[in-house]
Amino acid sequence: MILRIACMILFTTVSSWCLPAGFEETVWVANGLDQSPMSMTFAPDGRLFVVQADGTVRIVKEGKLLPAPFLQVQPYASHRERMLGLAFDPKFAENGFVYLLYQKNAPNRISRFTVSKTNENVCDPGSEKVILESGIGGGGGHNGGAFGFGKDGMLYAAAEHMVRINPAAYPDIIPKDNPQVDGAPSAAWASGFREPFSGAMDTVTGAIVVNDVGEGGKEEANLIHKGANYGYPTCEGSCANPKFTNPWFEYPHSEGRCIAGGAFYYGGQFGAEYRGNYFFGDEAEGWIRRRTSDGRIQDFSTGKSVIDLDVGPDGNLYALRIPGEPPPNPWKGTITRIRNTTAPASLPSQHASGDQEGLGPDPVSLRSCCGEGIRFRLGKNTPLTGSIRIYDRLGHQVWIGESGRGGNTLEWRRPAQASAGRVFFYVLRVLPMQGAAIEKRGRFLLQP
Numbered sequence: 376m377i378l379r380i381a382c383m384i385l386f387t388t389v390s391s392w393c394l395p396a397g398f399e400e401t402v403w404v405a406n407g408l409d410q411s412p413m414s415m416t417f418a419p420d421g422r423l424f425v426v427q428a429d430g431t432v433r434i435v436k437e438g439k440l441l442p443a444p445f446l447q448v449q450p451y452a453s454h455r456e457r458m459l460g461l462a463f464d465p466k467f468a469e470n471g472f473v474y475l476l477y478q479k480n481a482p483n484r485i486s487r488f489t490v491s492k493t494n495e496n497v498c499d500p501g502s503e504k505v506i507l508e509s510g511i512g513g514g515g516g517h518n519g520g521a522f523g524f525g526k527d528g529m530l531y532a533a534a535e536h537m538v539r540i541n542p543a544a545y546p547d548i549i550p551k552d553n554p555q556v557d558g559a560p561s562a563a564w565a566s567g568f569r570e571p572f573s574g575a576m577d578t579v580t581g582a583i584v585v586n587d588v589g590e591g592g593k594e595e596a597n598l599i600h601k602g603a604n605y606g607y608p609t610c611e612g613s614c615a616n617p618k619f620t621n622p623w624f625e626y627p628h629s630e631g632r633c634i635a636g637g638a639f640y641y642g643g644q645f646g647a648e649y650r651g652n653y654f655f656g657d658e659a660e661g662w663i664r665r666r667t668s669d670g671r672i673q674d675f676s677t678g679k680s681v682i683d684l685d686v687g688p689d690g691n692l693y694a695l696r697i698p699g700e701p702p703p704n705p706w707k708g709t710i711t712r713i714r715n716t717t718a719p720a721s722l723p724s725q726h727a728s729g730d731q732e733g734l735g736p737d738p739v740s741l742r743s744c745c746g747e748g749i750r751f752r753l754g755k756n757t758p759l760t761g762s763i764r765i766y767d768r769l770g771h772q773v774w775i776g777e778s779g780r781g782g783n784t785l786e787w788r789r790p791a792q793a794s795a796g797r798v799f800f801y802v803l804r805v806l807p808m809q810g811a812a813i814e815k816r817g818r819f820l821l822q823p
């Protein structure tokens with residue numbers, strides 16, 4: 376107990392004490408989220424959208440909370456859990472569609488909103504299109520909220536049970552391969568939840584996880600399968616009844632009482648051992664843990680209430696922090712950023728890449744290729760001859776490649792003996808048609 380209190384006191388100043396060695400947590404958005412923020416979701420372009428219980432959705436752009444809300448709806452006023460989640464259309468960049476799961480009157484609804492054509496930071500007033508308004512709960516004491524598009528392009532929403540719909544086919548939103556009810560496909564996809572408040576989609580494997588807050592004794596994370604029943608109210612946690620699907624993992628209320636926030640990690644910032652990990656938090660106990668790819672549950676941080684987690688396009692883990700459980704109403708949230716300080720700065724999150732300064736308007740480009748390799752493409756108008764040397768992080772030269780006149784692509788495959796990490800450095804020397812040679816240095820990351 377003494378250790379735990381010490382951890383909480385130190386958290387705001389020496390947060391690394393509560394994180395694995397080399398990690399730090401810093402406040403990213405300190406003020407302005409004071410209308411009970413409930414969840415947050417990164418847009419594909421890197422902006423962070425925060426859903427608040429007062430009916431507003433706010434945008435954080437490059438660490439700054441924008442003053443005007445992205446949208447404002449009038450949710451059902453008397454329910455704490457009334458603004459549940461937000462999801463970006465898989466073709467968001469083209470169509471500007473954003474989906475909101477919220478409680479309007481008694482029932483929950485899924486609505487589509489469209490980004491303004493003149494201002495990407497607000498939605499078009501009056502653009503709300505109700506997609507589904509029945510069969511997704513809203514009457515009980517708890518309201519769910521896990522919400523997002525799966526790798527299959529379908530939209531999943533969990534409240535009393537989980538629905539799966541295809542908004543792109545509106546109004547025929549019920550997929551033909553959904554479970555049959557009375558001889559026809561139904562929106563219902565899975566059932567047996569108590570309070571499926573959060574969860575995550577694994578964009579690589581396609582796995583769908585719904586966290587279910589327990590009543591009597593267990594917190595659960597469930598891997599979602601078509602037609603499965605996850606046991607509530609008959610069972611909490613694993614049980615022997617073959618009608619029910621047991622949790623992916625669970626923990627007792629002696630360890631935490633409110634599982635909240637879920638995120639799969641595929642960023643390049645934390646290191647290879649974190650790839651594919653499932654991060655989750657506990658709102659009541661204030662810790663963050665991770666499930667490793669081989670199924671171990673590991674501590675990650677302790678000490679401050681968390682209501683949602685997400686991984687940014689920069690590969691950092693972001694936490695929506697609130698004051699305790701239950702929080703005061705309305706509660707104020709802060710967003711923190713957790714990063715690995717031992718990773719080289721500014722590493723790209725998904726693909727091999729490098730900085731591209733110094734070669735003018737037609738730079739070299741780096742692309743991952745050919746298994747564990749990288750392709751250097753010299754711009755078509757730049758140098759016709761050049762060489763590239765690659766060094767590992769210990770400074771050993773592991774390769775030299777030369778581009779002859781007329782060729783502008785060089786591919787390097789990581790050799791087996793180049794084992795000193797996944798970060799490599801390059802020195803590119805090019806000979807323009809006129810003028811002096813240009814030398815450029817940079818680094819890149821090879822993804823495992």
Ligand SMILES: [Ca+2]
Pocket residue numbers: 567587595605606607610611612622
């Ligand atoms: Ca269950």
